[in-house]
Amino acid sequence: MLEIRNLAVKLADEDKQIINGLSLTVKNGEVAAIMGPNGSGKSTLSYVVSGKEDYEVTGGDILIDGESVLEMDATERANNGLFLAFQYPIEIPGVATMTFLKAALNAQARARGEKELQTPEFMKRVREAAKKLGIDQDMLKRPLNVGFSGGEKKRMEILQMALLQPKLAILDETDSGLDIDALRIVADGVNALRAPDRAILVITHYQRLLDYIKPDTVHVMARGRIVKTGGPELALELEKHGYRDFVGEAA
C-alpha cells in the first residue's frame, strides 16, 4: 500500500517547486491511475517515490505499507518491494539482459535474507515470463535495451516487474511509443500481476491505456497536486473535455 501525505518537492539544486501538497493513497489490490497534462509533475512523483537524488522533499511524507521511506535510499526502497517501470528505459552496453536480470534478482534476494536462485531455476523463470510477453530468447542475450525498439524496451520493463514481484509497482507512461499490438501485450502483462497484496499505480497522459488496464480509481494531477479523484468514468470525461478545466482550477 502506498500513502502519500501532503507531499512537497523541489529540485535539489534549483529553487523550483514541482510538487505542492500532494496526497494520494493506493491500497493493496488496487490499480490507480494518475492522469494529467504535460508538466504537471507526474514523472517527478514517480522518481521521488523511488528515491532519485535530484529532488528534495521539503514537506509531507511517503509511506509504503505504513513505513516512511524518506530516509531510505533508492536501493533500499527497491529491496522493500518498490518497482518503477521507466518511461525511457536506460541502455546498459555490454551487460547481457540475462546478466542484468540475475544481478537484480540476486541483489533483492540477498537484501531480504533469501537464498539466491540457482541458475537453472532462474533461466526457467525468465524464459517462461519472456514467452508470455512475446520476448524473443535472443533478446535476452543482447545487452540490456541496447538497440531495442520502443516496444521491446517497454516489454522488458514488464518482464522485470514480473520477475521481481514488487509490492508496489509504478508504471510511468508505459503506453508512450507503443503500437496497439504492443500495448495489448504490455497491458496483459500488467493485468496478470494484479493481486490482493499488490498496489499498482499507472501514470499516463492518455485514456487509451486504461481501456486495457482497467483502473479502480483515477486521479487527475495538475500543477503538482491531485485536483480530482473519481472512478474509471473520470478518465472518459477527461478524454472528452481535455485537461483545460483542471489546469484552470488549480491555478
Added chain:
Amino acid sequence: MAAVKETVDRVKAIDVDAYKYGFVTEIESEKAPKGLNEDIVRFISGKKNEPEWMTQWRLDAYRRWLTMREPKWARVDYPPIDFQDLYYYSAPKSAPGPKSLDEVDPELLRTYEKLGIPLREQEILAGVQTSKVAVDAVFDSVSVATTFKEELARAGVIFCPISEAIHAHPELVRRYLGSVVPVTDNFYATLNSAVFSDGSFVYIPPGVRCPMELSTYFRINERNTGQFERTLIIADKGSYVSYLEGCTAPQRDENQLHAAVVELIALDDAEIKYSTVQNWYPGDSEGRGGIYNFVTKRGDCRGPRSKISWTQVETGSAITWKYPSCILRGDESRGEFYSIAISNGRQQVDSGTKMIHLGRNTTSRIISKGISAGRSNNTYRGLVSAHRKATNARNFTNCDSLLIGHDCGAHTVPYIESKNATAVFEHEATTSKISEDQLFYCVQRGLSEEEATALIVNGFVRDVLQQLPMEFAVEAQKLIAISLEGSVG
C-alpha cells in the same frame, strides 16, 4: 553532504579490505647490501652460481645503465627514485632451491594459500581445481616452487625458473635472452638486465601444444626491495602456449620498485597468448606507498604466420608504465593487445602498446579500455607503425575511456606512422561517463551503487574480459569490483 560522503568513501577505500593482499609474511630473508655497484651485480650473479658469460652480460648492462637517464615523457609524476637506497636481492632464507614442496617453508606456502594460488599438485590433481594450471611462484627475488614439471617434461615443454634454465639450457638462454628487448633498450630494461633475480623460462618444442596453462605468481614481500624479474618464452615452430601472470604485494608506506622484462619469441606458425592480472599494492587514497611498475614487455613474431596476443587487466600499482608490444617480423604474422586499465585513488597509469609492422600482410588489433575513478590519471599511449616492406599491413585500434566522478582524467595518445602506401590503419576512440540515469536505473532494481558501478564497468570491459582464460576472467571480474570500491560518491 557530498563532501562528507566523499570523505567517508575515501576512508572506506583505504580500509584493509580494499586491498586484501596487503599482508606481510614474517619470514627470514637473506639480502644483498643496500645500493647498486659492480660488486652487487657480481653478488647476485654469484648467488645463482652463474657462468661467466652471464656475469659479463650483467656487468655490460650495468655499465651501460650508468650512462642512461630515466625516461620522463610519460604522463606520470613521482619524486626522484634513489637507486642507491634499494635492496637488489632478497631471498627467503629457508629456500635455497627446494627440491620438493615439502622443503618449502610452510609460512611461504601459507602466503600463497592466502593469495588463492594452488601450489600443491596433489590437491589440484584431487580435483580441487577443475582445470590444470602449472604454477611458478616467485617470492621477492627467487622462484620458490614450480608445479607439474614432470608432466610438462613428458610433452617436451620446459617450464622452470630462469636461474635454473641458465644452467640447464644455456644454449637456449644465450640464443634468445635479450634478443627481443636488447640490453640497451631503455633505462629500466637495462637495469633489469644487470640485476634481474629470477622469473620464468618457457620453451615449447616444435609442433607441441602445451598441455596446460602455465602461470607465474609474483609476490614482493620485503621492505625497500626492488623486484626485477625476467621472463623468457620461446614458442618453436608450430607450437602453442597460453601463459598467465599474477602479481601482488604487501601494503607499505614507502614505494617499491618493480622493473620487469618479458620477452616472447614466436617462430613460424607458433602462437603465444600472454595474460596478466596485475594487482600490485596501489598505495593509499592520498598516494602514499604503492608499487612503481616500470615494465618492458615485448613479443617478437619472428616467423611467418606466427601470432602473439597480450591481454592485461591492470588494477594495481601507484604508477604503471607499461607497453606490451609486438614486432610483426614474419609475413602474415599477427599481434593483438587487449587491455583493461583501472585507476582509482591517486593512481597514475600510462600504458598502451606498440605494433611494429615489418613483414608483409601483417595484421594487428588493439582494444583498450581505460577506467578512471577517484583522483587518478589514466593515459593510453600507443604506436602503430608500418615499415617500407610492410605491404598490406592492417591495424584496427579501439580505445574507450570511462570516467567515474569529477576529479579523474583520461587521456589518449595514439602515434601512427606509415611508410607503406598499402597499409590500412583504423583508429576509434570514445570517452564516456557513467551516467546518473544508468546508476539510478540499476539501483531502482535493487543493486547498491557500488554493485551498479561494477556491473556497468564490467559491461564496458566485456570485449576484453572475453579474451582471458576462463578461471582468470572470473578473478578479474571480482578484482574490478574491488578496485572500484569507494569510487562512487
